[in-house]
Structure formats: C-alpha cells, structure tokens
Amino acid sequence: MKFRAxxxxxxxxxxxxxxxxxxxxxxxxxxxxxxxxxxxGKHITLVIEAGNxxxxxxxxxxxxxxxxxxxIMEYYEFEIFEN
Amino acid sequence: MKFGVVIFPGSNCDQDMIYVLRNVMQQxxxxxxxxxxDLKKCDFIVLPGGFSYGDYLRSGxxxxxxxxxxxxxxxxxxxxYVFGVCNGFQILCEARLVPGxxxxxxxxxxxxxxxxxxxxNYDTLVTNQIxxxxxxxxxxxxxxxxxxxxxxxxxxKMNDSGQILFRYCDEQGNITPESNPNGAIENIAGVCNxxxxxxxxxxxxxxxxxxxxxxxxxxxxxxxxxxxVTA
Numbered sequence: 001m002k003f004r005a006x007x008x009x010x011x012x013x014x015x016x017x018x019x020x021x022x023x024x025x026x027x028x029x030x031x032x033x034x035x036x037x038x039x040x041g042k043h044i045t046l047v048i049e050a051g052n053x054x055x056x057x058x059x060x061x062x063x064x065x066x067x068x069x070x071x072i073m074e075y076y077e078f079e080i081f082e083n
Numbered sequence: 084m085k086f087g088v089v090i091f092p093g094s095n096c097d098q099d100m101i102y103v104l105r106n107v108m109q110q111x112x113x114x115x116x117x118x119x120x121d122l123k124k125c126d127f128i129v130l131p132g133g134f135s136y137g138d139y140l141r142s143g144x145x146x147x148x149x150x151x152x153x154x155x156x157x158x159x160x161x162x163x164y165v166f167g168v169c170n171g172f173q174i175l176c177e178a179r180l181v182p183g184x185x186x187x188x189x190x191x192x193x194x195x196x197x198x199x200x201x202x203x204n205y206d207t208l209v210t211n212q213i214x215x216x217x218x219x220x221x222x223x224x225x226x227x228x229x230x231x232x233x234x235x236x237x238x239x240k241m242n243d244s245g246q247i248l249f250r251y252c253d254e255q256g257n258i259t260p261e262s263n264p265n266g267a268i269e270n271i272a273g274v275c276n277x278x279x280x281x282x283x284x285x286x287x288x289x290x291x292x293x294x295x296x297x298x299x300x301x302x303x304x305x306x307x308x309x310x311x312v313t314a
Contacts, residue, residue, distance in 0.1 A: 011186075070141055070144070070177065073186050
C-alpha cells in the first residue's frame with residue numbers, strides 16, 4: 001500500500017529565523033501589520049510503500065530523524081495519508 | 084605523513100587545500116573520491132570547502148552519507164585526525180563528528196571577505212604553532228551557512244573542555260558582536276570534538292597560506308598540523 005507523507009521541518013522556536021523576521025517586517029509595508037511572528041521552514045512530501053499506516057509512520061519518522069531534520073536547529077511534524 | 088583530501092560532488096576548495104599541503108607544506112597528498120570506501124592508508128583526512136550536493140536540504144546533510152564517510156567516521160573513532168574547513172566543517176557537524184550545527188547567516192547573505200579570528204586554545208592540532216603574542220589571525224570566510232549554534236549545556240561543556248578553537252574578533256583581538264560576521268553563538272568560528280582529534284572551522288586557512296596571496300596567517304594552522312602529526 002502506498003502512503004503520502006506531508007512533513008514540515010521548522011526552525012526551533014527558540015531560534016531567530018532571519019528569513020521569517022524579514023517577511024514579518026515586510027507585512028507592515030503591505031498594511032498587514034496585524035501579522036506577526038512569521039516563521040519559515042521546509043515542507044517535504046514523499047510517497048512510501050508500507051503494510052499499513054503505522055508502519056509508514058515509523059519509516060517516515062526514521063527518515064526525519066536520520067536525514068530530513070537536524071535536531072540542533074530544527075523540529076519536525078508530519079501527517080500520513082493514503083495515496 | 085600522508086594526507087587525504089576528500090572530494091565530494093560540489094567540492095571546490097579541494098585543489099587549494101591540496102596545493103597548500105603538497106606545495107607549501109611539502110607533504111604527501113592523495114585525493115579521495117567520496118565514493119571510495121577506504122582511506123588509502125592516509126594518516127590525516129581533510130574535508131575541503133565547497134558546496135557538496137549543491138547544499139541541498141542543509142549544507143553537508145547529504146555528503147555525510149557518502150560512502151567514504153563511514154570510513155572517515157571509523158578513522159575518527161579510532162583517534163585518526165580529521166580536519167574540515169567550511170563545507171567540510173558543515174559535513175562534520177552533520178555527521179556528529181564535531182558538536183553543533185551551522186545555520187544560515189543572520190543577514191541571510193553569502194559573505195566572502197577577510198575576517199579576524201582568535202585562538203581559544205593554543206594546545207591543539209591546528210593551533211600549537213600560533214604564538215600567544217599574535218593578537219588575531221586574518222583568514223577569509225566564504226559562506227552562507229556559517230552561523231554556528233549549539234545549546235547552552237553543550238556550549239558549557241565545550242568551553243570547559245577547551246573544544247572552542249577560534250572566535251571571531253577584531254584586528255586587535257577583541258571578541259565583540261561587531262566582529263561577528265554571521266551571528267555565530269559566542270562568536271564561535273571553529274570547534275573540535277571532545278577527544279580533540281576532529282576539527283572544524285568556517286574560515287579558510289588554505290586561502291591564506293601562500294606569500295603570493297599576500298597573507299600567510301593560515302599557514303600557521305598547517306604548520307601546527309605538520310608539527311604535531313609528524314612529531
């Protein structure tokens with residue numbers, strides 16, 4: 001069975017995200033000053049063959065831990081869907 | 084004394100490193116292609132600068148899974164000397180061979196210029212020939228992701244055990260926020276592992292080790308390496 005994972009890798013909340021900060025500031029120029037604290041990370045999608053959703057989740061978690069995120073500066077979260 | 088310089092797809096400072104080791108320092112040097120699995124009996128491994136795998140995902144994140152990195156990891160585990168510069172440092176961080184991570188520069192710009200750094204430990208493989216009376220070293224940087232980070236607990240451990248190699252400073256050797264080019268925590272420009280056999284730094288000593296380049300401060304690091312390893 002094929003599953004699709006939708007993964008978000010984000011800079012740790014305690015860390016300055018200069019890209020997000022620059023975008024937050026530019027919101028003021030768009031008269032959208034209500035918008036604050038923009039944070040920018042990566043969105044990763046992938047397709048995975050697995051017996052069931054739980055097994056797919058375990059594999060995706062392994063991929064996130066081993067390669068897709070660096071725990072010193074990022075955290076991740078994901079959802080699994082039937083493809 | 085045999086040096087091995089690892090070449091990844093996207094390495095671009097490998098030939099500068101080889102030139103300095105071979106022509107300036109008169110050492111035996113071999114090239115190690117990243118797909119090879121053995122280190123050709125080298126005594127010292129260098130990971131050069133560049134943009135391995137186009138810096139995809141994160142700088143160094145993909146290169147650390149190149150076949151040769153297993154051998155480099157085993158070599159380091161057994162106490163072998165490994166030195167990473169710029170992208171090489173990023174790869175060592177990603178491989179967890181040295182502590183910490185390198186984030187985007189706070190200004191989000193690629194910075195290519197001379198900076199000043201100050202040794203924080205004069206008894207290491209790369210600093211033992213630097214005189215304490217020399218207040219700073221002028222060495223160029225060229226990176227977009229050189230903003231060193233580690234958590235407070237790890238930093239304390241690293242400070243306590245002399246694992247901070249260099250900090251960014253001004254020409255007079257003052258470690259100030261203004262002399263920090265990339266936002267690195269505690270102005271850190273280079274570190275080593277706890278066993279002090281794996282070293283990484285963002286500045287490029289190989290670009291400052293030839294009189295024709297009008298700056299030889301970087302040569303002091305290579306003299307330190309050759310001094311200690313051939314002693």
